[in-house]
Amino acid sequence: MSGARITGWGIALPDKVVTNEDLSARLDTSDAWITERTGIKERRIGGTTSGLAVEAGRAALARAGVRPEDVDAVILATTTPEGIVPGTSAAVQEGLGIGGGAFDLNAACSGFVYGLVTAHGLIATGARRILLVGSETLSKITDWDDRTLAVLVGDGAGAVVLEATDGPSELLGWHLGADGSLRHLLYCEHGGYLAMNGKEIFRHAVRAVIESSLVALQRAGLTPDDVDLFVPHQANARIIVAAAERLGIAPERYVVTIDRYGNTSSASIPLALADALETGRLREGSTVLLSGFGGGMTWASAVLRW
Ligand code: ACO
Missing domain, CATH: 3.40.47.10 (Thiolase/Chalcone synthase)
Known part of the structure; x- marks a missing residue:
């Protein structure tokens, strides 16, 4: 049995910044309320779940020095897939040229940690390299007239590469x-x-x-x-x-x-x-x-x- 370590990471964020003031201009809310009740000052909005995932995944693979064709599986943790079938991970597989399998994992906001445990399990049973991505476009399932949720959500992605190691597991x-x-x-x-x-x-x-x-x-x-x-x-x-x-x-x-x-x-x-x-x-x-x-x-x- 091999251990596994994170050897690379990457992120992707949409360029568009939406501040609390921007939201206050169109909703019955205020920077003071949002800051005090949530700690949020601004969020990024835009992009697609697969597009952000590809960008974050590419950065993580580059940092790890891992070629996409050598990845045994890409796990996409997401609550905001682009459709019911196929999994959005299929677009990530194609976008990056991943050599192995691809599947989505939906455990809502816990998805990344569920994916991390899953990736360690895959490596313990023989995989050498796993790409794990958490990518979301919550803005697409948000009613922008509902102030309760509109002030909370943001879009973005983060990815890590896990590799088998002869040393102890991380x-x-x-x-x-x-x-x-x-x-x-x-x-x-x-x-x-x-x-x-x-x-x-x-x-x-x-x-x-x-x-x-x-x-x-x-x-x-x-x-x-x-x-x-x-x-x-x-x-x-x-x-x-x-x-x-x-x-x-x-x-x-x-x-x-x-x-x-x-x-x-x-x-x-x-x-x-x-x-x-x-x-x-x-x-x-x-x-x-x-x-x-x-x-x-x-x-x-x-x-x-x-
Ligand atoms: N701006 C101004 N006032 C607001 C807003 C807003 N955006 N939203 C609610 N209010 C009002 C309410 O109507 C209420 O007014 P009332 O007292 O006159 O009835 C008052 O503010 C207090 O509302 P509460 O709901 O009691 O506020 P609370 O302190 O609970 O904060 C919040 C609300 C921020 C949603 C908080 O409960 C929270 O963060 N909960 C956890 C959310 C979470 O973790 N969700 C999981 C993930 S979300 C996701 O996955 C996308």
């Missing part, structure tokens, strides 16, 4: 959770718009992130004190702060990018990871805790030794 512990009895809290029917009970999601999200993080850490033989960097799903800055405080993780040990990108669902964790790498906050040897939650409800955590 993944020290993980946890996946779901409670389908809560699926009415956040949903989007075919051809419809996102609908959400924000208050209930908030309450479950804080609990889920804490419990799931603690299980993943325990499986790794670690505690929150051992975490050098906490990279949570970016849905609301207040959720991040509440979970981090209760885990005893101080602000200098967690990443917040929601101010710039809004909630980009399964793209939010790889975007935050890339931010931490590019700003030098994530270094060789760091212990990293990733934790996400989303529609389903689903939740997922992973502990990595970088």
Whole structure:
């Protein structure tokens, strides 16, 4: 059995920046409300799920020095596929020239962490290189007259390349959770718009992130004190702060990018990871805790030794 490590990463963001002021000009909301209740200042809007995924995937492959034809599978974590069949990963496979398989994975905003655990499993059973992409165009399933959701969402993509290694696995512990009895809290029917009970999601999200993080850490033989960097799903800055405080993780040990990108669902964790790498906050040897939650409800955590 081989271990696996992330050897490359890349992101893609639409050029169009939509600020809180832009939204306040057409909706009954304000920069003060959005900033105080969510931590969001602006978001990027535009592009397509496959187009953003190809751009982020290409950057990740280049950074890893991996040729697309040598990739055993591309996993596309997305809540915003371009159709029902085929999977949007088919367009990503073609766009990049991936040599192996392609499949979509929908675990809502937990999708990237679900994909990370899946990628490690594929490598443990013989794959050498996996491309994992979280890509979303939530703007396309948002009713722009619904101020509750319009202020939250953003578009973007983040990708990582995982490669088999003879050394120890980077993944020290993980946890996946779901409670389908809560699926009415956040949903989007075919051809419809996102609908959400924000208050209930908030309450479950804080609990889920804490419990799931603690299980993943325990499986790794670690505690929150051992975490050098906490990279949570970016849905609301207040959720991040509440979970981090209760885990005893101080602000200098967690990443917040929601101010710039809004909630980009399964793209939010790889975007935050890339931010931490590019700003030098994530270094060789760091212990990293990733934790996400989303529609389903689903939740997922992973502990990595970088
Ligand atoms: N601008 C101004 N006022 C608003 C807005 C807005 N955009 N949205 C709601 N309000 C009003 C409400 O109508 C309410 O007014 P009232 O008191 O007169 O009834 C007041 O603000 C308070 O509303 P609440 O819903 O109680 O506000 P809350 O503090 O709960 O914040 C929020 C709402 C930001 C949605 C929060 O509940 C949240 O972030 N929940 C979690 C969302 C989440 O994580 N979703 C999962 C992912 S979303 C996705 O996947 C795309």
